[in-house]
Amino acid sequence: MVGVTAAIVLSGIVLIGYPLYIHEAGDGVTLLTYTGLLWGAIITASAMVHEYYVTKNEDRETTGKNA
């Protein structure tokens, strides 16, 4: 849980904060658009990793108790 939370928060600070910090301007697709969507992909992947580990641990506990 701590790892997933850290991954989401830190990636958010880097991927949203940095493009806003450098405050680019232009008439094309800018860095914030790419990094913003990348942040979404990282969040979703983190959710899947978290669920995988929680389920694995729960099942292991159940199997251990039943054995």
Place this chain on the structure above:
Amino acid sequence: MTAENIAVSLLPLQNGVTPEVADSATAVAVVVAYFLLMIGIGVLFVKRAHASTADFWIAGGTVSLRVQVFAFFAAVVSGGTFFGIGGMAYGFGLGAMAVFLSAILGGLVFMMIFVAAPMRRAGVYTVPDYLKLRYNSNAVRIVAALLFATFSWAYLIPQLTAAGITIDFVLPNVGYGAGVFIATVVFALYVSVGGMWAVTWTDFIQGVIVMFVAVAPVPFIIWDLGAGGSISAAIANDPGFGGTTAPGLFLVGLAVTWVLAPLGLPYFGQRILSSDTDRVARRSIMWVSVVYLIVFTLMGVFVSAGAMAIEPNLADADYFYYAVLAEYAGPIIQGFGAAALFAAVMSTTDALLIALSASLGHDIPETMGIDLDERKETWLGAIITWTGAITAAWVALSPPSIIALMITLVAGAAASGLFPAMAIGTWWKRANAYGAIAAMLAGTLTYGGLLAFDVMAVENAEVLVSVPVGIAALIIGSYATARPGPKELRNFQKFHEKKPDQSITTQADD
């Protein structure tokens, strides 16, 4: 499709143009058929919904994963997202859209890892009920119920605004105001008769519809303009479209709001409680985040780009989807598009109405010692549903802002008022009832005060102050008063016991 048979025009309205449907009769027939289907589902579940209070408020806590994924997706989408994601791109550029979309995902995932399983394990009917068990305090339950009812009601306003815009698109002669009231009557009707059972099954159908219809225009846009061409054409019409024209502090506030808000938004909690098990509650949110990312990245990028390429001068950014439908689709597809918009709006509105009526019809009477039998409680819930819907519709006649900003406003209040007590309190043993009440009041009042006196220089930045104030109030209030007693800690322990795939009997009335 030729310009002749599209027969849809972008008519000038006030400061811009607003799209209208090609063949109103056909599109209306599709929408009416959809309304009848939803009301029919409500009627189908009358008996089951009124069998017990658990059935009315949380569908007996038995909703399976497959149904819950789409029902949850529909509830998350809402009129705010359906219009809001693309509307944000149309109004503020793709960069703002990307931040908005990803922050909502972050909030969903935080809800999944922090509160979904503990809350479901509590086996209660409502979120204020859960907070009462956590803090062993009726006062916490009353304050939480009042906040939940207030936020649910306020969140109804942008949803009904979206419904009014949709009816204005399909039936321009009826107009926006009458549209709001027609939608209100349909929503309140099936919620009040079918309870959470009707809400769950209509949400399931609506989730499937929304998923497909949201991305339906994408192939047409790519076929016509090309994948990169649509974005280039949009940038040609608005040079800021590829990035963002929004201030940085606005985007930071937007991100913080939506990362924290789902932990405090009433209708998400109600859906978690209806899950069959704690694992279903968690896993449904995980799959929702996957579907949400794919569907709304495609929609947010290509449909808003298509709209900007077609018409850069829409009267309201929220019209972007209809502008694309008007250009590329015939009346039947336009009718389905309108029905999908209703689906998005209805799925959140009905969940909000349930959360509103549960807070006022279940939590407050029970806390005050008013003994209502199950029949009286469900009928009180129905009356509250109608009252809340009609009063929100009245306010929605003159919506104060675009939909994305309205939902963010309410989400900011939920994040400020409920996040510390809900999320931190679920995991921090030392948190007690005094700290929770202090956090709810301090967060909400700070947020309200900053808004009322227009203190912040940039919109959406209020949460950057009010959320830390709420967290500080939780910590100071808890440390300044006695440690939680054994009963509070017993419940706390129970919420964190991992019992995989174990159905939990609801015990709200303990």
